[in-house]
Amino acid sequence: MNTSSRFVVAIHVLAAMALDSDKPLKSERLSRSVNTNAVVIRRILGLLRAAGLVVSQAGPDGGFRLARESRAISLLDIYQAVEEGELFHMHYSEPSCDCPIGAYVQDSLGQVFKDADTAMKKVLRGQTLATVTREILQRSGISEKLDEGWTIDELHRHFSFESGRLVLKKT
Amino acid sequence: MNTSSRFVVAIHVLAAMALDSDKPLKSERLSRSVNTNAVVIRRILGLLRAAGLVVSQAGPDGGFRLARESRAISLLDIYQAVEEGELFHMHYSEPSCDCPIGAYVQDSLGQVFKDADTAMKKVLRGQTLATVTREILQRSGISEKLDEGWTIDELHRHFSFESGRLVLKKT
DNA sequence: CCTTTCTGTAAGCAGGATCGTTACAGATCT
């Protein structure tokens, strides 16, 4: 029982876009960061675009960018964009079985499964893409700049994502 | 984003054993109730036995029975017996990536993912196998006996699971 | 002791999901 890697990859590329929001990011560049094929990235970004989380543009200087600011994108938004279906599913063999157990087990479990699903989603709803990028900045050595008087929001604005690496922009 | 059918099947067969706790139930009989192959049932019951939820006995008049009473078996016990691993997993391509995003995204998400997993499990911990069988009895028409003055616990004791069907025992 | 009746597993097959890859149509800018 585990989700596909789409969820983590989606968070990864969205974090990259949030950290470098000035220009559109190309799928080929993102794929190098994730270490996979560009088509895989475009497939996942297609799901995110369908969910209204990113916008894309073809042609030179094209690419992907966030459709809204990162603090307005929850992890639940991302989860629901790339994963589908319920956490638990009932479909085993054939629900049509003579004994009442088969008939009523599924009804009896429906509410519990829904509650568990809701509890999991509530946690994801409480975290945003901005939460993730903020923590990335804190965990990376670059947030040592904080000790030099920089605010983390300043770092956020002056960060760039060059050739697969997070670097400070030349200002 | 969904569990295997093992979880629901495990609950199904455990409910059958709880509803008919007098004698051991054979895998072939349980497989008819679930509408699948007996080996599939034995595989799942093997996991439940390894988790200490059921005991088995070979030979004539053998079969499976609960290792402890149904109110002492939570849905989380069952879940952890048949499902493995974390709800979300991080392993995409190669974690070894030059940019800090790849390095720190996983660390940043670790706590959130763990929280979501815990929240889901907390719901499952709140329900027991006895909760399920009680609801099955209520939902099946047989609980109309309640209107005749029977307590649901009396029904619980006088129920039997004969040839793939829930029936009242001849007392 | 031998037969019957079970569990316990291994092995092989089919189906579906996921991921990587190649290929190419279409959009967009210069």
Added chain:
DNA sequence: AGATCTGTAACGATCCTGCTTACAGAAAGG
């Protein structure tokens, strides 16, 4: 027109499930 992207189809490899057959071993009863 040509270069540079996205969007998507198609195919193969791999893995996980679940179904089935097959058989070894345990337990009970003659």
